[in-house]
Amino acid sequence: MPASDVAVEERPAPSASVEPVVNDFSIQVATVNGSGSQTANLVLLRAIFQMGVPVSGKNMFPSNIAGLPTWFTIRTNKDGYIGWKKKTEVLVAMNPETAREDTLNLDADSMVVYDESLKLDSVRSDLVFYPVPFDRLVAEVTRDVKMRRRIRNMIYDGVLSRLLGVDLDQMEIALRKQFGNKVKVVALNRQALDVGYAFAEQHLEKRDPYRIESMDENGGRILIDGNAAAAIGCMMAGVTVVAWYPITPSSSLCETLIDYLRKYRVDKETGKASFAVVQAEDEIAALGMAIGAGWAGARSMTSTSGPGISLMGEFVGLAYYAEVPAVIFDVQRVGPSTGLPTRTAQGDVLSTAFLSHGDTRHPLLFPCSPEECYSMAVNAFDLAERFQTPVFVLSDLDLGMNQWMTQPFEYPAKPMDRGKVLDEETLERIGRFGRYRDVDGDGIPYRSVPGRSMPAYFCRGSGHNESAQYSERADDYQRNVDRLMRKFETFRNWLPAPVVEINRKARVGIIAYGTTHWAVVESRDQLRDEADLQTSYYRHRAYPFRSALASFIERHDRVYVVEQNRDAQMVTLMRTDLRPELAGRLRSVLHYNGQSIDARTITDDILIQEGYRVEFSEADELVPRDAGVGGE
Amino acid sequence: MATATQSLKKKKINRIGLELPVYRGSKTTLCAGCGHNAISERIIDACFAMGIEPTQLVKLSGIGCSSKSPAYFLGSVHGFNTVHGRMPSVGTGALIANKNLVAIGVSGDGDTGAIGIGQFIHLMRRNLPIIYIIEDNGCYGLTKGQFSPTADVGSVLKTGVVNDLPPIDTCALAIQLGATFVARSFSGDKKQLTAILKAALSHRGTAMLDVLSPCVTFNDHEGSTKSYAYVKSHADQLEELDFVPYFEDISVDYEPGETQEVTLHDGSRLYLKKLAESYDPTDKMQALGVLHDTHERGEFATGLIYVKPAADDFLTTLNLVDEPLASLPEDRVRPSKAVLTEIMESLA
Structure with a gap:
């Protein structure tokens, strides 16, 4: 957006007497990608975290290796809201x-910290400006050309430490977490922090209200x-078997x-x-390998993103129909x-649920937090082997x-569930082996695994009998x-149960899944505090859905399904399961511009749909950024 | 086992005490006279003769007439008929999961040369221990006779359509990509094909076999360079092959000087009786040269074209524990609580 398009109300520069804002603001560091700012940003984030202040960090980066704009945003929030917030109060302008x-x-x-x-x-003139002579300060720390850029970044951490009150020693602890035993690197970075801190102490008079204070949250x-x-x-x-093909944003899963x-x-x-x-060699082969390994009895997986999912379609159909476990x-x-x-989205809900041609359905897990990424990963392998089918996370x-x-x-509470794998004892019990015979009435047949001297079968994606x-x-x-x-019906009660919070006074329900959760948590409080609108909440954690979904909707007049895609994909998926009368109560709150969903967007949308408000206020509109050019 | 060996000839059982029918499969549904059926027979012969344990065998295929054929051999063996052109990846996964398995993959010229060329290339690069057979008839049989990428320039469809694109020589390609065992044979050449298959079963690494297999329905007519008549008159045998498995007493009647011996990783030996002067299948450049020269003459070089017996195979480079990954018990694949605690502390 050209600068001239932005209307700015001119006001006199604020003074130090402004009411302090403690642990409730966002810091945005604007750099170019490839400049090595990630370390400085993570040190700042971690130091605030170690001070017991609820915090979250989001990196908005271009599809590019070096030289394009990148913003790293740290949100501190004393109330524990860790979803995205659009507004930024502290800017570090390095680009x-x-x-x-x-x-x-x-x-x-x-406030703005910037290179002078x-x-x-x-x-x-209505902001608090802190010019910093970065080049001169860097020269105090190192003459090494290679190190300069990194040191420059660490100096803004030092300046912020002084201005915002982020404990320097906590920053050093964070540095040690990053660099481990590299004593010299830690010392050099600590020196940079000290130089930034000292400069701010001597030359920058605190005139802004933003402060970090230790908490115990x-x-x-x-x-x-x-x-x-x-x-x-x-x-x-x-x-035991991992096959993958690099793709943003999933590469770091397999790399880690x-x-x-x-x-270990x-x-x-x-x-x-x-x-x-x-x-x-590609996502197709990656899944092919996972399927081959799953067929031969190993715990196998692959990791990808949307384009890979599209490529995997045919193999997913094979694994579904031939009944081979794999975690995707x-x-x-x-x-x-x-x-x-x-950029982020929840745009693969429908394409994964029904991936491949013919009648196919696949179980999906929706983690909302790293803890759920962990626990659902553990669970996914058990489910894939128990149900002999691809499971998507x-x-x-x-x-x-x-x-x-x-x-x-x-630590996993239960031993690994390897599912119905045929052994001698089982064979004796069930009488005869038929690979696709429903012995137990749950739709899940027994399978034999090559190399174990059990009766063999010819696994195929073509039509087959029992x-x-x-x-x-x-x-x-x-x-x-x-x-x-x-078999798919049996799945329902094996998958992670939804998290449901019933508010007896509420006529309005909200349904969300995945990362949308964090914005919904904050939005529900906004709805309550700003409009006295009470809500109940249902967070999906898996597909196929539980029967609790219908009873949740029954309790409410209107149910808002909040998701990060254009087409209300979760609503479509839910409609396939719900009685028309219940499906009719569903409404959508949709967010799909590539940025994380934020509470304000949900709150405003629901208030408009509920008739509390007529339209968005102009200030809430997102300012687009020209950040997305370059190759993938 | 000793008893079984002693009575080998009398009862027609192999060295592990199994009779030939154990290695047979269902009745074929391919056309009568299809070259693929002959290849299935040779696979049965070779596995029986080598005394391969059926419970340790897996057979894999892609899609097409060729890929249907694994149903017609080794009926008591686990098999996987995968998707079109992607059998190599499934085989890779299966062998990683259980490195003790002996894998036979059957593909076709369309399944390999067209839709599967990408996976084929990476299979050759990786040197996965698998026997990869291309049942090569130069056409798509199951979809009624379209040209495949191995069809020769100038070959003619029954409908009169002439192929004007050059063929992919899968053998030359495999050699260039690092394959360690590359052979070409003809479905009708019982002796040569059986010897090559037996040698392939002893090779540790990818054994790539391009087996010319005329399609009696769509590609066995005048004008087809993959017809019985054409192949019979244009196959240029590089050497006469004999194969001596490691477990047999070695006594062969080859005269030194006329034969070349190649010892495979398990101690088995391949004897190559020279027909072409000084042909050395361990010489990569010569192998490529022969393929080029015979192609220029409109001929097929058959036999073991290239072999590199001592290369590391893919599973070796993965440095896996001795037991199959698929059979590892929980305590060997789920780290202890102390490990998780250590990780959690590093992130606190």
Whole structure:
């Protein structure tokens, strides 16, 4: 947006007497990608987290390697809201390309830390400006050209430490977490922090209201991104075969998994691995390998994003119909096609639920937090083997690649469920082996695994009878797909139950899933506080849905389904399960611009639909940013 | 086992005490006289002769006439008829899950050369221990006779359509990509094909076999370069093959100087009786040269074209524990509570 389009109300510069704003504001660091600012941003985030202040960090980055604008936003919130908030109060302007526009986007009374050469104080007069001579300060720390950029970033951390009151020692602890035993690197970065701090102490008079003060709100929690959490879950689930193909935003799931597996799953005596990771030639081959491994009895998985899901369609149909276990992580990004590879969405709900041709249905898990990425990963492998079918875990870019505070992960309470794998004892009990025979009435047949001296069968995606023989008979086909549907019905009560909060006074219900949860939590409080609108809440954690869904909708006059896609995909999926009378109570709140959904958007939308408001206020409109050019 | 070996000839049982019918499959549904049926017979012969344990065998295929054929051999063996052109990835996963399995993959010229060329290429690169057979008839049989990417320039469909695109030589491609065992044979050449299959069963790495297999229905007419008549008159045998498995007493009547011996990883030996002067199948450049020269003459070089017996296979490079990954018990794949605690502390 050109600067001239932004109307700015001119006001005199604020004074230090403004009421302090403690632990309730957002810090945005604007840089270019590839400048090494990630370390400085994570150190700042972690230091605030260690001070016991609820915090969340989101990186908005371009699909590019170096040189394009990137914004890292840290939200601090004393009330524990960790969803996205549109407004930023503290700007660190390190990118000359966007500095002016970023400054113009701020609300009055915000503060700006910037390189003095940018002369941002001439742009507006209603902000608090803190010019910093970065080049001169960097020179105090190092003459090493390679280190300069990184040190420059660490200096803004030092400046913010002084201005906002972020404990320097906590920053050093965070540095040690990042760099481990690299003593020299830690020392150099600490020096940069000190130089920034000292400069601010001597030359910058505090004139803004923003402060970080220690709290005790984060007890026991950890800070992690969803992809790393899922990786830990896969390792603890006992995965043995991992096949993947790089794609944003899922790559870091398998990359982190490789790191953990190498650390914890290599035999210390022999140096041999209890796992195999293969970077396949494409997503099709990645899933093919996972299916081959699953057929041969291993716990196997792949991880991808929307374009990979599209490619995997044929193989998913094979695994569904031939009944082969596999776990597929879909870290969703914005589609269709290449779409916005570095932006978030919940746009693959329908395409994964019914992926592949013919009548197919697949179980989906919807984690909302890193803790659920972990626990659902563990669960997904049990479910895939129990039900002999592909199981999807639908994460998204926001969850997968951003830093979240979350409950620490619990050790799996139950042993691994390897499902109905034929052994001698079972064979004796069931009498005869028929690969697709429904012995137990739950739609789940017994399977034999190659190499174990049990009766063999010919696994195929073509029509087959109970004995896995090729068949084009009408009755064989229909009996088989009816059994598959029975199996799918059995799934309902094995999947993670929804999280339901019934408010007896509420006539309005809200349904959400995945990362949308965090904005809904905050929005419900806004609805209550601003409009006295009481709501109940139902958070999906899996598809197929539980019967509780219908009873939740029955209790309410109107139910808002909040999701991050254009087409109300979850509503469509729910309609396939609900009586028309109940489906008619569903309304949608949709958010699909690539940014994380925020509470304000939900609150305003529901208030308009409920008749409390007529239209959006102009101030709430999102300011688009020209950040998305480059290759994938 | 000793008893079984002693009575080998009398009762027609193999060295692990099994009779030939154990290695047979269902009745074929392919056309009468289809070359693929002959290949199935040779697979049965080779597995029986080598005494392969059926419970350790898996057979895999893609889609097409060729890929239907695994139903017609090794009926007591686990099989996986996958999707079109993607059998290599499924085989890769299966073998990673259980590295003790012996895998036979059957594909066709369309399944490999067209839709599956990507997976074929990466299979050759990885040197996965699998026997990969292309039942090559130069056409799509199951969809009624369209050209495949191995059809020769100038070959003619029954409808009179002439193929004007050059063929992919899967053998040359495989050699370039790093395949360690590359052979070409003819479905009707019982002796050569059986010897190659037996050698392939002893090879540790990808054994790529392009087996010319005329399609009696759509591609066995004048004008087709993959008809019985054409192949019989244009197959240029590189060498006469004999194969001696490691478990047999080695006594062969080859004269030194006329034969070349290739020892495979398990100690089995391949004897190549020279027909072409100084042909050395371990010489990659010569192998490619022969393929080029015979192609220029409109001929097919048959026999073991290239072999590299001592290369590391894919499963070896993965440095896996000794037991199959699929059979590892929980305590070997789920780290202890202490590990999770350590990770949690690093993130607190």
